[in-house]
Amino acid sequence: MKHELTSRETFDAYLASQKDMPRWWLDLKRESWDRFHDLPMPHRKDENWRFANINGVDLGGFHFGQNPEGEAAEKDLLERSEQVHQRAGRLVFANDRLVHHEAVSQKLSDQGVIWLPLEQAVRKHEDLLRKHFMAQPIKLGSEKFSALHGALCSAGSFLYVPRGVEIDLPLVACHWTNGPNSAVFPHTLVIAEDLARVTLVDFFASHQRHARNYVCGVNDLYAGPGSRVTYISAQNWGHDSLAFHLNSTQAFREAYVTSLNVNVGGRQARTESHSQVLGEGAHTEMQSLTVATGSQEFDQRTLQTHFKGHSVSDLLYKNALLDDARTIFSGLIKVEEEAQQTDAYQTNRNLLLSPTAEANALPGLEILANDVKCSHGATSGQIDDAQLYYMLARGIPESVAKQLLVFGFFEDILGKLENEEIAENLRSLIRAQFD
Amino acid sequence: MKQQLEIKNLSVKVEETEILKDLNLTLPRGEVHAIMGPNGTGKSTLAKALSGHPDYEITSGEVLLDGENILEMEVDERARAGLFMAFQYPSEIPGVSIANFIRAARQARLKEGEELEATQFYKALYEKMDMLQIDRKFTSRAVNEGFSGGEKKRNEILQMAMLEPKYAIMDETDSGLDIDALRIVSDGVNKLRGPERGILLITHYQRILDYIVPDHVHVMWNGRIVKSGGKELALELEKKGYDWIKEELTEPAARA
Structure with missing residues (x-):
């Protein structure tokens, strides 16, 4: 039942x-x-x-x-x-x-x-x-x-x-x-x-x-x-x-x-x-890679709070969007008064591979300490026509060219994974989205 | 079927301006032709139009690759049919390694279901890199990212060597090269000369023709080929300058 x-x-x-x-x-x-x-x-x-x-x-x-x-x-x-x-x-x-x-x-x-x-x-x-x-x-x-x-x-x-x-x-x-x-x-x-x-x-x-x-x-x-x-x-x-x-x-x-x-x-x-x-001196890396296809919606909400100083948090969210897909990135860095000498970064990058895809970004900072390095930024960009033409001119079909550009976009994260077997798994998961 | 690249009465517009006017040129396999001409005369337009760049509108004419009209084909189809463009300003592609880039291009030339054999691929790649004196470490570097002018041009020749085109169009491959780099690039191109390949060398200066000796030289002026001859034509141009052509062309009009 x-x-x-x-x-x-x-x-x-x-x-x-x-x-x-x-x-x-x-x-x-x-x-x-x-x-x-x-x-x-x-x-x-x-x-x-x-x-x-x-x-x-x-x-x-x-x-x-x-x-x-x-x-x-x-x-x-x-x-x-x-x-x-x-x-x-x-x-x-x-x-x-x-x-x-x-x-x-x-x-x-x-x-x-x-x-x-x-x-x-x-x-x-x-x-x-x-x-x-x-x-x-x-x-x-x-x-x-x-x-x-x-x-x-x-x-x-x-x-x-x-x-x-x-x-x-x-x-x-x-x-x-x-x-x-x-x-x-x-x-x-x-x-x-x-x-x-x-x-x-x-x-x-x-x-x-x-x-x-x-x-x-x-x-x-x-x-x-x-x-x-x-x-x-x-x-x-x-x-x-x-x-x-x-x-x-x-x-x-x-x-x-x-x-x-x-x-x-x-x-x-x-x-x-x-x-x-x-705790002081702590370091957190927050990374995310998303391939959004069809009419999928990926909604990403993040919060980095620093209660202690001499610490680092570094966020990098990358979205590749195809078709009619949507992404929402909303992030906040919050540094408490006590957390001096904090480095906190927040970056959202969106690669739009389709004119009808939509990337929304809402980055934010809330800083109570006075001796900190914080930055936030969001960028959204279309695929570069010159790059695409260059790849086509080598005989690479458009779908494969787009796939290569997405891998290129993600490689700064995937390329740094120490475990090659896991990295290869993640790559094939991404590759499958283009089939 | 004639094994040649035949450009017949080709006219090309860019943003409503006609750049190429009724241009004719035949490049048989096994030959190297040079196209020379002053800046702004349409040399690069010819290269881009042949490759299928979307900004270049063909208003009339045909381009036959071994008898097949390539103007009906997409950019990638032309390349797979055997046409190669060595770019004057190649794009940078962050995150895509040279090895993966060339691999994808080779894979695209295989039949459906066939897989590229990795060991053979790397063997061929390293061979060609050694020939062009490119450090093997470059295979894992992103395509053209942070490359010097000379490295970019060598990378173009590397791709040409790996893709083994029937016809290669080299757009000002000599520009921005110092004499050492020019020699390496020219050596590479000379090794790729052969009966199975036609090469069209587009250049402003005669200098590269000291290293890559052409079978024919064409002079381009105002969107047309106005004079053709043997390799000595390049030397004559170098000596007399492009004004000589200009005078020769305008003279009959002045007389009339």
Whole structure:
């Protein structure tokens, strides 16, 4: 029996499936569910939703907790979850159901590394989960959707890296949707203690390229003092999907956090990224590459807050737009009074490959300290006719020429990725948008 | 079918101004022809019009490549049919490496479903780079980005060498080159001469013709070829200057 995603029946069925889970977890679920219903839907006068297609934000017709295609589909999805062969561990989910858990090595486990599906982590590591799960403020407009995530989220990866432990190979999580109209709530929680080093990659995709799914993912990164955390995500949801990805990063003293989000999927996909610089000398890099095709809308909201000085945050969001696609970039840098000698940068660059594509940019600064270096800038440019002609004159067809120009536009980010296998994966994801 | 590039009664307009007027020229494979002429006489217009640049409007005439009219083709189709343009001012393409650029151009010449073989490609690429004295490190550099004038021109010849066109049009390839660079570029072009290829060398100065000795020299004036001859014509032009042509052309009118 399929119930509407936001109906009481959906939540009751979910709670029943969670009856063996700890009480605090169930309480948190109930609170989140109530909050979801109390909070209003976004309104077109809301500054956080400026330029967004509010009418497209409709949760009707989605279902949760179904597995319509059964185990055969899951097997296929597992086979397709081989993007990164050299890895420290892996988790694969289909419609929020755990399909596969590849543990970390005995050595890492002996060092205290925890790599678990979220539900197991909730049972085994109550203290860590109670402290960190959904503990970050959501400030960028999706409070309501975040609450629904809190209520229904069970699938996800939990990664804990103790003090001083360095993991060379990436941890990999794959989240799939399976079948039409299914809703998923993927969660990622990374806790890197002092001087730890780790890379996690999330692959998000629908089993069917044109699927209609609802997705609301949350990923929270905790980067302890002196740690190095690299987070990469590749978002390839079905092209009729509504997707939210809400990120919060906490960077403590001398931590170095890099995040890269590559987005190609969804009918309407919104990302919210909040980088909090909480310790002196911390450095956060926030990067995003998007290929927007057809009539897709990518809505990007970012916030860089500096609470402590001598810190750096550097944001670079690049969008390549084709056809009738739209992007919205809205970013704010906020430097608190105490955060002297802060460098904060925010750059949004849009490459328009079609005359009917539309890129909106709303950059912003709010600076209370007086000794800082901050800049923000947004540029939108058409494809250069002289460059295109030069490529055509070499016999390169126009579609391939455009693809090369997009890769050229993205190369300053992709070319710097240390892991060549991941870089190649991201490139082929981008290439597929031109087929 | 004649293996030649045949330009017949070609007239070309740019923004309502007629630049080429009823121009005729035949370039057989295996030959090198030079077109000389003062600035503003339509030499570069000829090159761009042949390549299919959208700003150049063909008002009449035909251009037959081995008997096939290329004026019906798109820019990229002409190139794949075997026409190559070495540009006077090649574009910079940030983020696209020379290797990937040339690879895409070679791939475009393969049949549907065929894949370029990477090892062979790099072997050929390095060979041609060595010939043109281009550092192999350049393969991963973005096309023409931050290149000196000489490096850009060498990169054009490298592409010509890799794409093996039937006909190459070289638009003022000698401009902006010092004597060393000119020698390297000329050596490269000489190595690409052969019975399977026709080369049309467009130049303002005679200097490059000391290195690339043409089979025929044409003088262009006011949108037309007004005089053709052997390689000695270039020397004569150099000695007497373009005013000589001007006088020769206007003389009969003055007499009348």
